[in-house]
Amino acid sequence: MRTEVLIAGFGGQGVLLAGNLLSYAAIDEGKNVSYFPAYGVEKRGGSATCTVVIADGAVGSPVLGHPAVLVVLNQASLERFGAKVRPGGLLIVNSSLVDTTELNRSDITIIPVPMNDIASDLGDLRMVNMVAVGAYVALTEAVKMESLSGALTQALPERNHKFIPANVKAIETGAQVAKSKKEA
C-alpha cells in the first residue's frame, strides 16, 4: 500500500510538525516513509508545505504533482493546490479559515473541519496542526491512531512533552469531528 498527502498552510501553523509526527508514526509501524518539506525562501507567515509518502514497499517519488490527499490550513494554500488534487481524491480543509465555495471540484471529496475553532476550544490555537493530522488519519487510516499519539514523544522536543496529553486530546477531537463530517 502507498498513501500520500500534501499538508499546506502558512508558517507558524505547525505544518512541518504535523508531517513529522505522521512520519514518525509510520516509521514505528515498520513502514517506509519520505517526508519532504517545501524548501525555498520560506518564512513565518509565508507558505509552509510538506509532502509525506508512506509505503509498504519502495516510496518512489518524494515529490507529488497531484496528491491523492490534500490538507489545507489556510486560504492561500487552497488556491495554490486545490486544483491539483487527483480526481477521486480527498481534500480536508480548515473550515475556520478556508472557504471552498469557489473551488469547482465536484470530482473530489471535501471534508471541512473547523480546526482553529476546535484547537481554541481545547485551550490553545497552536494545536491546529494536531487537529489536522488527527482528521487526516481518521479519514485515511494511513497509520493507526495509537501510533500517532505514541509518536509524539519523538516528534516533540523533551521540553514540550508536558503538552502531550493536550495534543493527544486535539488529535482525537480532530479525528472525531472529521468522522462525523464524513458521515454527515
Place this chain on the structure above:
Amino acid sequence: MSKRLFVKGNEAAAMGAVEAGCRYYFGYPITPQSDIPEYLSRELPKLNGEFIQAESEIGAINMLLGASACGVRAMTSSSSPGISLKQEGISYMAGAELPGVIINISRSGPGLGGIDASQSDYFQSVKGGGHGGYHIPVLAPNSVQEMYDLTMHAFDLADLYRTPVMLLGDSVIGQMKEALIPNARPARELPGKEWAVRGKSGAEQRVVKSLFLGDGELEAHNWRLHAKYQVMKEKECISEEYETADARLIVTGFGSVARIAHTAVTMAREEGMKVSLFRPVTLFPFPEKAIAEAAGRAGKVLVVELNTGQMVEDVRLSVGAAAQVSFYGRPPGAGSLPSPEELLEVIRKHYDDTAR
C-alpha cells in the same frame, strides 16, 4: 537489525562520516547543506575530533588537504558556489594523491543561482572540476539510507585509491527525511598509509606534493593517474536497474530525479508499457558497460536530468549506436521539479514513438 531512525539526508551523511571514522571536518556554512556541519560541530568534539569552521571554503579545502596528508580520515562539505571555490584544492589533492571526502549538496546555478534542487554540477563533478586533467570518484545517493551508506563507501574509495571522492546530491536528497538503518558496514581491506607525513623521528623522509619538475616525471605521474582511473572504471562502477529485463524503453537519471522517475516508471508499467529505470550510482566511473547492455536490449533510452543536458553526453558515449538516446531536461528554478505525472507524459510520448 538496528533501530530505524528518522533523519534528514544531510544528517545521514554526517552520521555515515562519523561511522566511517572521520574525526576531522572543515567547512563554511551554506544552504542547503548546513545540517552537515551543524551535526558534526555537535558530535565530533565528543569523539575527540576537530570541527573547524574555516574562514572560507578555500581555507576549508586546504585544511582537508593538510589533515589528509597526516593520514587521518577527514571531510568537507559545501554547495555549488562553495564547491567552485574548493576546486583548486581538490586539484592539488588529486595531484598529490590525497584521500578525502567532499560533499556537494548542490544549488542551482550558474553564478549565485538559487537554492532549489538541481543537477547542474554534473559536468563540474565528473569531468575534473579543477585544472590539470584529473578525475575523482563521484557518488550520487538517491535516498537518506544511501547518504549514509555511500558516505562510508566514499571514505573507503578515497583510501583505496588515494584520491578525493565527491558525494553529489541536491536539496531533495539533503533536506528530505526517511528511515535510516545505521548499519555498520564490513570494512573493506585497505592499504596502509605509508605515505602519510606524521613526523620523521628518524624514519625515512616522506614527501607529499603535486609538483613534479624532473625529466619525464610529470608525464609518468599523469599516466599513472590515468591508469588508476582505468582500474576504477573496471572495478568501481555501481548502478541499479528496475524492471529492465523486458524493457523497450529505458529511463535513466541519477539522484533525486531518479526517485521521481521510479514512480513514473511504475505508473507506466501499470498502463502496460514495458519501461524500466536505470540509475547510475557512480557518476565517475560512469557505468558504461551496464547501461550499454541494458540500452542494447531495449533499443531506446530516455535521459532525465534537472539541467539542460549533461549526463546525457556520457549516456551517448556509452551506448554508441546500440540504442537511440533522447533527453528530457528540467533546468533549476523554484517550482520546476517535475512530478511523476509529468514524467509519465514524457515516457508515453517516447514509448509511442517506439511502438511505431
